[in-house]
Amino acid sequence: MKTKIRLVALAVSLGIVVNAQAHSIWIELTSKQSIAIRFGEFAENLREISPGLLDSFGNLTATLISPEGERQLVVTKDANGFTLPAKPGKGESIVAEDQAFPLRKSERNGKEVAVWYRPAARYIVGDSAQTSRLDLDIAPTGQAGQFTVTFKGRPLAATDVQVLTQSGWTKQVRTDEQGRASFDMPWKGQYVIEASHTDSTPGERQKSDDTEKYDSVYYATTLGFVKAKGVPVPSAGSSATPAR
Numbered sequence: 001m002k003t004k005i006r007l008v009a010l011a012v013s014l015g016i017v018v019n020a021q022a023h024s025i026w027i028e029l030t031s032k033q034s035i036a037i038r039f040g041e042f043a044e045n046l047r048e049i050s051p052g053l054l055d056s057f058g059n060l061t062a063t064l065i066s067p068e069g070e071r072q073l074v075v076t077k078d079a080n081g082f083t084l085p086a087k088p089g090k091g092e093s094i095v096a097e098d099q100a101f102p103l104r105k106s107e108r109n110g111k112e113v114a115v116w117y118r119p120a121a122r123y124i125v126g127d128s129a130q131t132s133r134l135d136l137d138i139a140p141t142g143q144a145g146q147f148t149v150t151f152k153g154r155p156l157a158a159t160d161v162q163v164l165t166q167s168g169w170t171k172q173v174r175t176d177e178q179g180r181a182s183f184d185m186p187w188k189g190q191y192v193i194e195a196s197h198t199d200s201t202p203g204e205r206q207k208s209d210d211t212e213k214y215d216s217v218y219y220a221t222t223l224g225f226v227k228a229k230g231v232p233v234p235s236a237g238s239s240a241t242p243a244r
Contacts, residue, residue, distance in 0.1 A: 114212070122138060
């Protein structure tokens with residue numbers, strides 16, 4: 001749980017609302033064999049709801065990526081997350097992100113600062129190598145259990161990456177010079193891999209007919225997939241209570 005502690009500590013130091021911005025989004029296969037996007041803490045079995053923190057999203061988008069090209073997907077919000085009208089096939093993936101999450105303003109060293117939170121997620125089927133698509137991305141290399149973390153298309157070295165199951169089992173590694181992280185994943189079932197990165201370069205973003213300035217950008221990205229073989233994963237604990 002070292003990564004989670006580090007993320008919460010970072011959120012506190014930035015003056016961010018911890019319940020929202022230490023969270024991640026992830027894409028999962030639901031019991032109905034459909035695809036859904038969740039927001040919360042996967043390993044703690046916490047999924048935010050609406051009304052609640054799920055309503056913080058400004059413009060969540062999703063794209064199906066296949067060898068034939070890309071197709072924008074309709075994202076439908078419900079009380080427990082967001083549903084998508086398509087599932088990826090073998091060698092395909094879905095990416096999702098929100099570039100309009102509200103800025104979080106706080107005081108740091110006597111000065112007001114604004115942090116732009118950038119949640120994103122990818123879902124894959126199979127171990128086929130995937131190219132980077134998100135600003136902060138986690139993608140398989142083509143070797144079982146190996147993934148590359150990139151930031152704006154370049155390998156992100158010396159970055160903590162964590163793999164999680166819903167039962168609470170976690171494992172953390174640090175990327176090598178090529179941004180690669182390798183995991184021995186004994187369980188079968190759904191996995192989520194997490195990585196984060198802070199860009200301290202200030203800037204401004206478009207908002208309707210105006211612009212708003214930010215002091216840094218906090219990226220949080222996950223990679224979701226199902227491992228077909230392995231030891232049966234322990235049952236998940238009771239669902240954690242969403243924030244209101």
